Amino acid sequence: MSNPISASSEVVMHFTIKLSDGSAADSTKVNGKPAKFRMGDGSLTDNFEKCLLGLSSGEQKSFVLEPQDAFGEPNPDNIYHVDRAKFADELPEEGAVMLFEQPNGSEIPGIIRAVAGDSVTVDFNHPLAGQTLTFEVEIIEVRD
Template sequence: MPISEGDSVTISYVGRLEDGTVFDTSDEELAREAGVDEEYPERSFKPLEVKLGSDRVIEGLAEELVGMEVGEEKTITIPPEKAYGPHTEDRVAEYDRADFDEMIGDRELAEGFEVETEDGLPGEVVDFDAGSVTVDFNHELAGETLTFEIEVLAVE
């Protein structure tokens, strides 16, 4: 029976950037080979379970799953607009260095330093000097065209 909105779907997948770099996968061995496991050492690489319509999966992937059936495989390309959106400058903020240092306490500031707003929005320090700190709150995959190789394993 074809997948429809509201179904719970389990898929195996490999996500790649346009240059072929693996950025995510459900395959533990591939995760090790690609170094994805080092980036996310606490993560368990296993098939993804998602309920369509719950906003727990990017729009382009959810759209492509509709109509597929158990055992079906597909390679799909998803533009930024249907993935994590475009990278926008309005999601890059500048803060006073002294205020920022007070906020992070004893932790050492460096490029790549990860922060989170009071609302839970994650960001990454992309630049800093003696007077200011620049934080990028765009998703790390914003602006990227993504390719997924997927296989539907189960549908409920």
Template sequence: MSIIDISEVKPGSHVTLNYRLSLADGTEIVNTFADRPATLLLGVGQLSPPLENILIGLKVGHHSTFQLEPGVAFGQRNPDLIQRISLKTLRDNAVIGESFNPGDLIEFNAPDGGRYAGVLKEVNDSSALFDFNHPLAGQAVAFEVQIIGIL
């Protein structure tokens, strides 16, 4: 019989925690402190890798706030990820229906069977302009965490 060391967060851990993610100006993006804790499996994309890396090594009961410089948590904005696609491509590949409005976050089926998403910036008679950057790319954020349990 082996003993599993769950005294600290490791890659692949299931972590129950409260967390708050906010912009540098205090605008709150997500806050589990006000509702109920989240349980996340590290390494499967439920948090961005830089945010997951912050959790590695933390112990049950740890509670602090980490300030991340612009672009650290969700990457820098990449102008190559702003792309124009034809309306036909949009209609053939989008997961939602026929109605598209600027500001919509639209999911697409990827060739490998996965999905990816972009924010519709503008649409005209023949094409649509999308921003495939993460909506928080290039932003400074505060990441407050309170570790409740580790499995």
């Protein structure tokens, strides 16, 4: 019998994130590569980690997280109006996700929300912000 997940465990698991309509937003099973992380390393929200505590390898569980417990509520400060000229010849389409370079050279994804005249509205909130989500997890391995 494997150890149950504790606050400092290293966990290997498959997960599927489902939207309220039942469609899958993300799943590690698509590419067959499970997620690997250490509890408390910041890759998961505290509330998500609390749902995993006590599970052991081989267990499967499904739980629902409200927006504030998953990816948060959308922040209006993360929505920007960008000059269309910055897109060169590539006219962005509404709903498209594009990478934008930060001043420090890193890239951040943004969702194109609107294109009007010379202004492009870009939303840098997490795509799943504001959504109530169902997480289905399958624990593969637990190490302390």
